[in-house]
Amino acid sequence: MLRRWLLALMARIGLITSGCCCFLLLFYLLGCKPSSHSKHPSLLWPEGSTSKEGYLALLQEREDSHRHYISSLTKQIAELKVALEERTQQLQESLEKAKSKGILPQGLESLHNTPTKSDLKEFFRSQLNQAEVSSGVELPNEYALIPFDTFTLQTIYQLETGLTKHPAERPTRRDRRDELIGTVETALHVLNGPQQHADDTRRKHTYSPSDFIQGLTRTERTRGTVYELTFKGDGPQNFAQLVLFRPFGPLMKVKSDGVNTHGIIINIIVPLSGRVDAFKQFMINFRDVCVQHDSRVHLTVVYFGQDQIDQVKAVLDQITRETRFRSFTLIQMNEEFSRGRGLDVGARAWRQRQNVLLFFCDVDVHFTPDFLTSCRLNAEAGKKVYYPVLFSQYNPSIIYSNNTHIPSIKQQLVIKNENGFWRDFGFGMTCQYRSDFINIGGFDRSVRGWGLEDVHLYRKYLHSKLMVVRAPSRGLFHLWHEKSCADELPPDKYKMCMQTKAMSEASHGQLGALLFKQEIELHLNSQKQSREI
16 A cells, blocks of 8 residues: 555656756747847848848958868967978988998888978989980970970960861960969069079160060970070060970070170072062062161072073162162072082172071071071070971962952961961071081072972981971961972972962862852852742
8 A cells, every 4th residue: 555655656756856857948948039139130131031241241251260270270380380391300310320330220211311492402413414405305296396486475376176177266275374374484483583683783774574575485295395485685686585394394494595696697598480479579588677677688599590580689779779788698509500519609699707597498488587686596506406387378370360450469468277287398498507507507409490408407406406496487487379389399399389380379268169169159149049949
């Protein structure tokens, strides 16, 4: 009986205790409910959505918090780097002492050989020495040479056009654009740096992006990327040249030289046989660029035969009367025309002591003052020769067939896909010093007529230790002219001549439009008739 009464009492006490706990919990929840009259401003719009000002304040608060956190982490990382360098230095010193005493524990030899900053610099230096930057390397043939791309702040002139097929374009890929802009900025930092001030106390101005003229760049896949940048100097004939190398890592300064082109005379050599009208056009360009603008040039004309020689003399005499320019040499050759023979004779005819810079040219070539500057800057006696890739013009009668009249030559010479192409298969236009030309052996004099003599000379330079600078030139153009391939040519030369003739007429699309002109017209007429119906 007593046992039952105790069990009932315990059950009642449990129920009472549970009820008290529930009551206390409810009272606690009611007491902790947030007040509607909080001191913090509400983040709600009247309609219930979050306010714009509240969001901005919250974002600003979080941004400040993250900024402080990042700053703290950056400071900690810097401190850890310093501590790591100190510990590494202590470890290296301990290993050095242990090794000197002969007590280096077995298995720790690899720690002693841990790469350091000096090892990394040595690796970059080895990459630089193996790359074709400061000197040329022997190459087996013309296909092994890696050409340069020419670039300005706005445009890249490239042989490898990729999918765009544009010979000149703005860099569309952001990484390519950032790479070139970063290179120019690095060059400006070098030019305007304190070390450059110490090296050149006569400098009168601070370099800016507007002083950048153009640059050359190419990448060797196993070594890195080289950049040759040219800036305006203190005078119209003074320039600053920088060579930078990126060995698949940070840029390295190779050299920073001031270049004075004032005393560099260019001997322009033109072999000629007949073609007086083309020579007149060439001399107009020569007068405008060389006589009136540059004047540090000499013209050597090597004329084959006697026909029309008097007319050639008359053109030269007229230029002399108009401009009082007399730096001409006319050499007459009573033999069959040979371009290589004419250039060789013209190069060896120079009698002055000065080691003159030679520009092998043709009568159909148009050049600008910028090209003459590139010729002087990219050729160096005993070190490098310049083989520019000129832009070859298509047949104007095809290009401008829809125009009422054909524009002037200067208006035609615009580098774009519809107007022409980079003549990357031609090696006839070149700038090189006379000493290098003589030492390399000159042209193969056995070559007669058209073609191959320039390729043979080009291969000689590739097989030498001289650096060959091969890059598109934005100031060198080949004017279109009617081309005839003589039946007397051997089969290989005749084939080359016909291929050149076909490529020089028009672009692939333009030739296709001519070939299918009748079909296109029939289609347009049928479309017109269907619309009328």
